[in-house]
Amino acid sequence: MRAEKWDAELYDAKHAFVWEKAKGLLELLAAKAGERILDLGCGTGSLTAEIAASGAEVVGVDRSPEMIAEAGKKFPALRFDVSDARALPFSHEFDAVFSNAALHWIPEAERVVAGVARALRAGGRFVAEFGGKGNIGSVVAALETALTRLGISPDDANPWFNPSIADYASLLEKHGIEVREAVLFERPTKLEDGERGLATWITMFGASFLDRVPEPERPQFLQEVELAARPALWKTDHWVLDYRRLRIAAWKCAS
Template sequence: MDTSEKADPWSPENYKIHAHFVPKLVKHDLITLLSPRSHERILDLGCGDGMLTRQIQEMCKECIGIDKSQHMIEEAKLNECKDVRVVDCEKLTEWVNNQGFVGYFDSVFSNAALHWMKNQEAVIEGIAKCLKPGGKLVAELGGSGNVQIVEKSLISALDKRGYNGKELSPWYFPSPEDYTQILNKYKFSVNYISHFSRPTELPTTIGGWVETFGFSFLAPLEDNEKEIVKGEVEEMSRDEVFNNETDKWILNYVRLRIVAQFNS
């Protein structure tokens, strides 16, 4: 792994091959909950390759997409997003203050991004900072139980090699109760919250999914050992995740969908 890959492990190419379903599965439902209006300013937090950002930008006065990954922001620009920026969302308050965005946005939107941010309080504090009084957060993230089988398999594969697999996990999958508590702390009232299972057929394999999303587990390993670990995870997961009738991998996605209002 070269230095740039360590600094930014996200690969738009892998994402297109192994994970193009991520924006497609929520495109209508989540944007309907957001209900963008022509006069509104919206922040798309963790915008990735911008497939949803571009759609929101066509519906409102201003939509800024932010993501920690330079690679994904470059891809979003190629996807014709108007205003996308590299921002560490765990340092959102600092960015909001520096850019003059305090109380600026009508809504914050986020899909499949918040569960990558371990310091949730810093993120929610920043969201509160940038919203107008009465503004809303519309988000979907991984909830408790999300990709549990594959995560356990990855942890097991790393543990047996002398690493702390649990510490290598980059994800935070909260329960509805835990997330409501954090939101309430920062003056959000939860108008809607749903914790639901969404079994998801993968376009390729568990190994491809691990390469795209499980890079933090693979980071300490040499290239040949990465391939061995991906194979082990496929074998450990096969009985519960592989559908022999369709010859497809079906991953146990569990989502947490939220609409919350900021009460300053």
């Protein structure tokens, strides 16, 4: 799992696509007034607020104190808690657990799923989207190539958990959550900031690679990443990342 410290302001300023592309996932959740819903990995709370607008009671949780602090400032009427997805403190109290763009950060997936199962009431639903098999493959290859060119081992630098449909469905069903919809799809994602877009993205999301590089060598490292990624990901005047998303809708068995 990546380091806990996040730059919440950079996240909101340059990476709004994280929540802006979640309309279909919100429609799949179909939150209703009076429901109690957990937003797992809520970030700075934008989707938590959209769910709350349905009349549902929403609790947003995230491991990052920086994200939760920003969420609380943006949406002071909503509840946000710092909580580790691997050790959720809830028991049979939610009608739904929702998660967008968070679970690929947590390789201890079984602990997460066990916590989701505990948090849900019987018959409750789990609606989630995160990186699936092959997600940002060109980015990972470029990051590993750049480390190697600088004489730094890329072993174990990749922090992301990007499962197949079969693997994740099996994990859910092991914990009594029945999968009714699962799709793995391509979602090319345009980055802001023009030529600087990929470096900005790496600064936000690629800390596990960047932290291996001595600070004086980081500009060269970012240039090496851009050089390796350009043939696949540069489009005239902006970067487009090769996102692949896994979207799941599943229900906790009634008994």
